[in-house]
Amino acid sequence: MQIAVLLYPGFTALDAVGPYEILGRLPGAETVLVAGEPGPVRNDQGSLALVADRALTDVPRPDVVLVPGGPDSRRAMNDPQTRAWLRAADETSTWTTSVCTGSLILGAAGLLKDRRATTHWLAHEELRALGAEPTGERVVFDGKYVTAAGVSSGIDMALHLFGRIAGDEAAQTVQLLTEYDPQPPYDAGSPEKAPAHLVARWRGVSTASLATEG
């Protein structure tokens, strides 16, 4: 099973690495970080680069496609090579997945039309404008399309998907070995739970400004 993780300039590191860490442990998985060209790809914060080991053209038929988000996902959304690769890969993929605003990139490639999907809580209307039906859920399955909410939700998405692919016991084993027993010190991880004045401060802010202001 080949898992392709798409990288592009300005991606959010945890969007890619959270699910990578889980899905990469699938029995027999070959995980490949891909980009337009092989080489280092720098993230939204600018202080981290992941290496794309292969070019998109080298990985035409992955079984799983994973698209991370990023505050400036618009560039990837509008990139003809990325769109063409996503459309072609999706024709034969078993699962086409995204984290955070990665769903906007899938949507821009025309892959989420009339599908239930999710994205970062600040980007629901952008997702709707691309023809999808945004939900408030953290992880959304619609057939083979699996989308996750903001940044950290990719870990939950990957664990769900791991269970579907390899069974509950194998997924529980990965949860145990990665000690995924979350205990955040605050309960502010969604707009429903965070203090209202913090949510209000960010409502209406475009996700593109999050890299510098967040």
Added chain:
Amino acid sequence: MQIAVLLYPGFTALDAVGPYEILGRLPGAETVLVAGEPGPVRNDQGSLALVADRALTDVPRPDVVLVPGGPDSRRAMNDPQTRAWLRAADETSTWTTSVCTGSLILGAAGLLKDRRATTHWLAHEELRALGAEPTGERVVFDGKYVTAAGVSSGIDMALHLFGRIAGDEAAQTVQLLTEYDPQPPYDAGSPEKAPAHLVARWRGVSTASLATEG
């Protein structure tokens, strides 16, 4: 505030990137991925490389030191350059931190002697052998030393630390913007919670075998 994330061959990607994603959003933070030499550093799974932008010698006095774990952390534990850098950086650091078996690397450098600390649940005895007092907690503060349990716990550690450094409201904002509202599909993330037969299967297995078997 300079945050140095130590990379070494065989590190676990999420150990580094989970806390990076949170701490990198500290106001005024300069986050630097460091290794013995600049360049790509490949992880435990072998399918991902993060770029070290600076050599250890270029970053002698970081404010925050972050050491990720990895199943073959022994090489980093025994590396004279890494030990010397950790000891010297620790002399002036504000916080010295680790995730998973990263605490074994801190311990091998002599930094956790008689300190309360934690590590991956399979490595508690190794940590004890290095002079620390392992606890069952997910995140342990002992003075400026902050250690986290296995892999995913670095996110919780970083959020705790973010709150200490920048205040609760700033930390809650980061939790909201990274949508860290965990909803794992299983409740198997610790040896106390996972099915007993899964825990029994892994007890006594060295962490060094996790890269290939996990």
